[in-house]
Amino acid sequence: MDSILYFFIGFLIMSGIYSVFTVGLNIHWGQTGLFNIGIASFFLLGAYTAAIFSSPSPNLAKYEEYLWGGNFSQLTLLGVDIWFPIILLLSAFICILVAIPLAMVTIRLKEDYLALVTLGLAETLRIVFINETWLANGTRGMYSIPRPFDYINIGNYDYIYFVVVVITLIFVYFIAQKATNSPWGRVLRGIKDNETTMIASGKNVLKFKVEAFAFGAGIMGIGGALFTHGKRFIDPITFEPMLATFIIWSMLMVGGSGNNKGAIFGSFLMWGIWTFTQFLPGFLSDANLRFVFVGLIIILFQLYKPQGIIPAK
């Protein structure tokens, strides 16, 4: 009975982490109409930033090749792990730092170009982290990454991390909701619906788009950091586009683009389908059929229900 409960908690943790990404993608696609198919790049940046900064310096006896670990995990205040929120914000900051110049180059052009550039960035970053072993241990990956509130002992650590994920998700949702309902968010929706009108009413559309891209990328960076401290192991293969980009797109499509609640609902639903179809009998549990399913979900929802299950108001 316990093992089923642990499995279920693990499932909820992953769904919660994916929800953060989906909320970030919702800022890009659902609110502003920015076509980002390189979620993996911000996922990777956030995850590696968290891993590198929180891990202690490498121990030569383990044949590790990376040179530098920030060892932020020693940073506590009155016994509370304040390093964790600092790491989350740092990951977001690094993603924003990369997103802004990228957006400045491409957003002034056709909307498809952003897709191509983000796609290329995801591949390039993955190759960099595979080849530059001094940076993050190459293909062997970073492991034993510190986790927050490790000293609280209640049997299964997953319960604590579940609470951490939920609190972070609520925080991210609150910020995204606040931004969506602000005048700034209204301008973004205006850009999505009719860009020309927005230009005519004197808005600097380019600036708003770059801001929206950076904001969404920052949220994705937080998601990456959450993933790292939950899994405690990352290597470049973790950031293959299937589980780091496509499935997040299908989550947003199912849940309803333009609606943060829908995005979170879609994450739980799609990750549930992804997780529980592995218990189907025979060939139905084949992982590759799930690929087909994710692709079909994106197409069918675009064709027949572009607003998703929970449409935006």
Added chain:
Amino acid sequence: MKKLDILLDNKILSLIIIVICLASFLKPWLLINGILIGSLYSLGSIGLSLIYGNLKFANMAHGDFMTLSSYIALTLMMFLFPNSENSTSVGPFTFKYELLMVMPLAVIIIGFMAVILDKLIFKKLRKLNATSAAIALCSLGLAVSIRGLIQFIWGTDSARFPRESKLFWDLPFRIKIPPDMFFCSVVAVIIAIIFYLVLFKTTLGKAIRATSDNPDLARITGINTDRIILYIWFIGGILAATAGILISVQQALITPVMGWKILIPLFAAVIVGGIGNPIGALIGGILIGITGELATGWINPSYKPAVYFFVLLIVLLLRPNGILGNKGRQF
């Protein structure tokens, strides 16, 4: 001559060209390899450019059409010629005669598949007046589905066509060419010329160019634009499939992700040449091939995809309409 002026106008672009010339002078064998690989990229990017220019969206499934064509050719070969593993290979090349027979068949299958997919998916999206990004998103979903299907049917391991190892051709200046690569490039150039003749010398080509330029006007003059779009998909599918099979012959390897990996250089080639400009895509493909190969002379070869990405970024920064200086509506 006017096009040459445009090239010389742009100082940064001239600088890049000088760097390429200098690099190819230092390591000429890389230049030859680059031209040969680039001709394969060209074939893929011509089809991509045709669809991008006419239907106004980035077809992310183009790479997976290429992968699928290789697997279909492989299956046809196993099915129609079960003992092709032991048969003789063609002249100095590593592949067998049977491949030349199944290739047209596989290519036409992919052509029709592209047409059917248009009827099932993209036609409906056009009717819904979907934005170009939404259509591209659907093509992304299609790409994921096709890849999943390939991995489900043929497995995630790599495969290869039946082949026989052959010596490389040794030329002066340390140039070594695998005979296959030469064959593939020649076929690519022939197909590109045929495509050029179809586009610029036939009524169908004229209709395609008219539809691309102004669909409404084309419809008024009596061109059945829906039909033309099907032709565009058919030609695009054929070009993708040919490129896919040739690339897997040249690499002596078929993997489920090969089409996805090639998307970035293909799109870079399309944008370098100007979207919708077949000649531009041809030049762009060769330029991308040369840049990628020359870079391996100085940079770790595993960074080749990163080089393609930086070429894409630089082109978007300096010449987002392509180096030929058109507005992406050349034909």
